[in-house]
Amino acid sequence: MTIATVIEAWNRADPAAIHPTRRISEDAYQASGRAQAEALTTVLPDGCRIVDFGCGDGRVTHPLKALGYQVTAADGSQAMLDRITAADPDLATVLTDGTDLAAKLPRKADAVLSLAVLIHHGYEAGERIVEGLRAAVRVGGLLVLDWPTAAQPAEGGSWIGVTTWSRERQEQLATRIGLQWVDSDLPWPVFRAVKAA
Template sequence: MTPDEVIAAWDQPGATASIHPTRGISEGAYWASGEAQAALLAQDIPAGSRVMDFGCGDGRVAIPLRALGYDVTGVDASPNMLAALNRHAPDLATFRSDGSDFGKHLGRRKFDAVYCLAVLIHHSHETGQQLVERLRAVVRKGGILVLDWPVADEPAETNAWIGVTTWSRDQQDQITKRLGLTRLDVDRPWAVYQA
């Protein structure tokens, strides 16, 4: 799918009901899953860091991570998702971006850490690689980049907005080596790199 198709899909009425499997259980389970993911991120991101949540959605992870003492900026391409986040946390810094215009929003500023959860799964390998390159560009040297890009023995690209694109470990290693990223040896549901 193209980035514009993914954004359009997330902006459809009722799309937020599909944002995470726990939402089908209850709102409490949904927000608790964000708290659990924020706690995991806090194990790899130094306390008090300036952090970007790319693809922040309605703030399920950004809000609890900020509550842990991080300086979090939520970034999403969907105006509806950012509006939902702002209803939950009106004072959390946000800006709208698909990743192609970070310079417009940030200038030369960089983050201590960037995480991107449940975003790359919606994009083609080509678009996903472009996003990884752009996210790497806004992480300071020595900073942390967290990427949720699942590995499969037979990588495949999704052709549906709620599908899942998977990668080979070799694809990931080639991209991250070229970008100067070192994979950290941690047991997480996502890959953690140091720039």
């Protein structure tokens, strides 16, 4: 499964398939985004420049902007970015698969979020995406990545499958590209961008 295959699947996805809470109700879906944005405020400096990669239709992006952050919505799916723009034409957007994110930004971000992307990609694509996201954040900035580990890691078998990593493989990549773990109470790993080893 390639990055392009996953992006094409999201381009065709029914909006109801984007997140499990959307099957409950649109209100539940939006409330889950507001709750995640509020949780992120525990690690993100006030008013910082954030790139929300894999933003989908803005479930977390819009609440972060409302909280005073300078948010850029980034996604590989033009269909998702069109939904973001329809809801907020003034929100900055970037079409990217993540690997080229740094080249598409006017300057490096203070933080890059990727809350539902890595789980849908295999190891090779996942590594390329993490490398691209790291390149887009300034030294000292933060990356919040939905990058799960498991005792029995496995690659997801489809665009909606979930890939889990071994902690060792995750740590090797983090060390190689310059990511240090940050202690937090968030449900996702938080990293500080440092100079690569």
